[in-house]
């Protein structure tokens with residue numbers, strides 16, 4: 001027994017320890033150094049081309065002291081995800097212009113080389129930065145220097161990944177080398193080494209006869225090839241920011257990267273409701289940001305969407321498997337309806353989801369209510385939907401896209417039955433801080449449920465951070481902050497931010513009535529003169545949307561600028577929502593009373609400062625109002641993203657109209673050219689509305705143009721594409737690890 005143990009350690013453990021030591025102390029630093037040099041070279045090139053691009057406008061703006069234009073120029077450049085800060089110093093070394101992110105400690109004292117240009121790596125409390133300094137001259141006269149700082153934190157993350165890969169790779173190599181050494185002594189070393197070199201060089205595909213891989217190495221070859229493929233995939237993801245995402249591109253991605261994989265979506269709200277009306281059965285689209293966003297993705301990817309069948313004629317329109325092809329006019333995917341009893345709907349949807357989780361996550365000063373009976377229904381309904389997912393899945397490793405706070409438990413339930421499934425859960429609403437979340441009596445269960453996901457997505461990095469901190473507070477897990485992963489029960493969950501968006505309108509709304517027609521018809525319909533100033537608000541009648549604060553801002557604006565009385569009206573579209581709940585009924589009553597009070601104060605003759613349309617509007621009619629408006633008001637008290645802001649921008653190919661946007665929406669993190677307000681600060685919002693309706697056309701155009709190009713690029717296909725690419729990457733990593741684990745087990749058995 002002793003000699004056997006000794007043999008094992010000599011043949012197996014010792015070489016393993018040796019190679020791990022070599023990889024940790026020699027190879028990893030070498031690879032680190034190499035990757036660092038690659039990335040720095042890449043950043044050098046990026047900095048150089050950006051400095052060249054900024055040169056001309058700066059030569060014009062700097063001598064003219066055009067601060068605003070320089071700020072706008074810098075803001076536009078800052079859309080590059082990796083660019084951290086920009087500054088401009090004059091020839092005397094005074095810091096003249098900078099972005100808010102520019103580190104104070106950096107100042108203008110960044111060293112310059114003899115060639116007048118210099119790139120250097122600087123470590124500040126904010127993190128590692130790549131700083132490049134380029135001189136700016138005009139007709140031979142030095143104007144100063146342009147400093148560009150790129151964020152290098154991603155290199156550190158990548159480097160951590162690389163370390164893991166290299167060590168794993170070397171461990172596997174060692175295992176196999178030990179085996180090969182012991183059992184296949186006759187194997188020609190030269191042949192072996194040259195084969196390995198070939199594989200590592202990425203020689204994928206048929207190779208010349210004399211280089212064929214010895215059979216003993218074949219399993220390793222497969223793993224290495226997959227590793228290389230994975231690296232390529234990752235590189236592609238990184239490089240993808242510059243390409244426009246389209247439905248075709250999403251479809252191709254799905255087929256190439258998730259070949260043969262099926263997509264299942266689960267959400268509470270269904271994309272199409274069949275309603276019984278006096279004119280027969282009619283199809284309705286719900287007022288839901290989630291549905292607006294996910295529907296175009298499903299059209300592109302096909303698959304099955306599982307949702308609660310809540311329309312009055314839903315049961316009459318499904319087949320015997322409760323399925324119906326949708327969109328009804330031009331089917332592209334399957335809607336599978338799940339039926340809920342009144343009690344289930346009451347406890348799971350109205351109770352736990354909308355009286356508990358919704359106020360809990362929004363922190364909009366409505367107290368969450370938690371009842372055990374609601375929780376029981378929530379658990380039961382999550383299980384019903386999880387069963388439906390398992391039933392609908394045709395393979396054992398489908399891609400399941402779980403939507404929102406109605407299904408926090410479902411990811412783990414599906415994972416238990418389909419361990420190989422790729423489960424992407426997207427949380428469409430904010431995630432609160434750990435203290436606030438701690439109120440929930442079933443906080444551990446909710447977190448455990450969500451950690452059944454492969455990927456857990458939020459709109460903003462801030463919500464990801466809140467989630468990770470919450471998990472850290474309430475569960476025993478291993479958290480890798482740099483990689484943003486949580487390991488729980490041996491399974492890894494990637495927590496990432498994926499800002500949601502909309503499908504950019506085809507042909508820039510060429511099929512819609514023109515902006516001029518919309519302006520004229522909406523004004524005419526409401527008895528307003530052609531030059532009447534119009535504001536628009538579009539929301540569900542929900543206490544998180546800041547509708548009361550919005551009306552107060554309009555009232556305050558009319559107080560401060562009485563010349564606008566009779567000249568400005570806000571049309572508020574408010575789709576009724578969750579109306580059987582007390583909070584929503586109270587809110588509805590408060591909104592109506594406020595409208596009445598403000599209208600009593602300022603209306604005269606035909607004129608009303610606020611027109612409340614508390615009814616469902618279809619997408620076309622909402623677009624008509626967007627196009628007719630001078631200003632769109634989005635004043636949510638807290639909102640995951642808010643797609644109304646993006647829809648308004650997409651509706652305005654005339655590049656006119658101003659967006660007033662709450663700082664508490666996810667959208668405010670992207671749409672910097674909107675007039676950003678704190679909706680709780682009524683005066684500030686009133687000023688913003690006034691500024692919007694008096695804004696010169698040129699400024700409107702500049703702001704709108706810039707926001708339009710952003711929303712067009714960062715569209716819904718990119719949102720889904722990034723998640724699916726990440727899923728493809730994780731699936732591959734999982735497959736490699738499984739294969740490696742099974743090879744290692746087999747090899748170990750043989751050695752022992």
Ligand code: G6P
Pocket residue numbers: 269287288289290291404405428429540577578
């Ligand atoms: C928010 C939620 C969605 C929900 C929508 C409409 O956007 O994140 O999940 O569908 O509100 O609410 P409702 O309760 O009518 O589905």
